[in-house]
Amino acid sequence: MNKSVSNTVLSCQNLSRSFIDGEREIKVLQGINLDLAQSESLAVIGASGSGKTTLLQLLGGLDSPTLGTVEVCGNNLSAVNETKRGDLRNQYLGFVYQFHHLLAEFSALENVAMPFLIRRVKPSDAFKQAREILEQVGLGHRLEHKPGMLSGGERQRAAIARALVTKPALLLADEPTGNLDSETGDAVMQLLLDLKNNYQTSMVIVTHDMQVAGKMDRTLKLDHGDLISI
Numbered sequence: 001m002n003k004s005v006s007n008t009v010l011s012c013q014n015l016s017r018s019f020i021d022g023e024r025e026i027k028v029l030q031g032i033n034l035d036l037a038q039s040e041s042l043a044v045i046g047a048s049g050s051g052k053t054t055l056l057q058l059l060g061g062l063d064s065p066t067l068g069t070v071e072v073c074g075n076n077l078s079a080v081n082e083t084k085r086g087d088l089r090n091q092y093l094g095f096v097y098q099f100h101h102l103l104a105e106f107s108a109l110e111n112v113a114m115p116f117l118i119r120r121v122k123p124s125d126a127f128k129q130a131r132e133i134l135e136q137v138g139l140g141h142r143l144e145h146k147p148g149m150l151s152g153g154e155r156q157r158a159a160i161a162r163a164l165v166t167k168p169a170l171l172l173a174d175e176p177t178g179n180l181d182s183e184t185g186d187a188v189m190q191l192l193l194d195l196k197n198n199y200q201t202s203m204v205i206v207t208h209d210m211q212v213a214g215k216m217d218r219t220l221k222l223d224h225g226d227l228i229s230i
């Protein structure tokens with residue numbers, strides 16, 4: 001395998017997703033081809049309803065394509081059963097959603113340790129790494145707070161810590177700053193970029209914000225089901 005191939009973290013071939021609405025077929029994504037190298041960052045922009053979230057769900061194996069394939073670090077997400085897909089997600093991927101999706105009944109520390117606890121990492125090691133990354137995102141003084149006791153920006157930072165604690169090969173982020181004021185949004189964005197640089201994480205980030213897009217290596221636009229250069 002040559003270097004460029006082995007450095008490919010994400011590869012989509014002819015990726016297509018349609019939804020059936022009564023008699024009608026809604027073709028949301030139509031034959032997308034995309035490669036992302038290690039450490040490479042990509043912004044995906046596009047009008048509301050253009051299929052950005054649909055694309056991210058497919059890239060993360062949370063939805064299945066109508067046609068085509070998604071490979072993460074050489075693993076075809078469609079060729080494996082749901083259990084294995086879950087394992088691949090846990091091993092290679094981190095997700096940051098527009099709304100934080102933290103578990104309400106658990107503390108920030110427990111939420112961030114969760115990806116390791118799911119892997120059956122020794123709890124003392126899981127909590128140690130969770131504490132370290134929470135300190136990096138400036139939440140060292142909020143370890144025992146539950147999500148309901150954190151501010152919006154703090155929750156989003158905790159969600160980013162959870163997404164990156166396992167140092168995933170690929171981070172998928174759906175409007176991670178969309179729900180924050182511009183100052184907090186900038187700080188969260190900077191944090192994502194710093195952490196990405198530290199861990200050589202590849203990143204696909206959906207955003208409406210051209211300033212955020214401008215911080216990525218590449219920007220592509222979803223338009224009529226295809227990803228096009230702008």
Ligand SMILES: Nc1ncnc2c1ncn2[C@@H]1O[C@H](COP(=O)(O)OP(=O)(O)OP(=O)(O)O)[C@@H](O)[C@H]1O
Pocket residue numbers: 019020026028046047048049050051052053054055
């Ligand atoms: N489960 C589903 N069943 C039927 N249609 C769906 C489903 N999920 C998404 N769609 C349709 O696919 C299209 C794309 O939706 P998607 O959520 O991917 O858009 P988006 O680009 O993320 O929009 P926004 O910027 O508003 O978040 C929409 O027209 C939506 O109605």
Ligand SMILES: [Mg+2]
Pocket residue numbers: 052053054
């Ligand atoms: Mg969306």
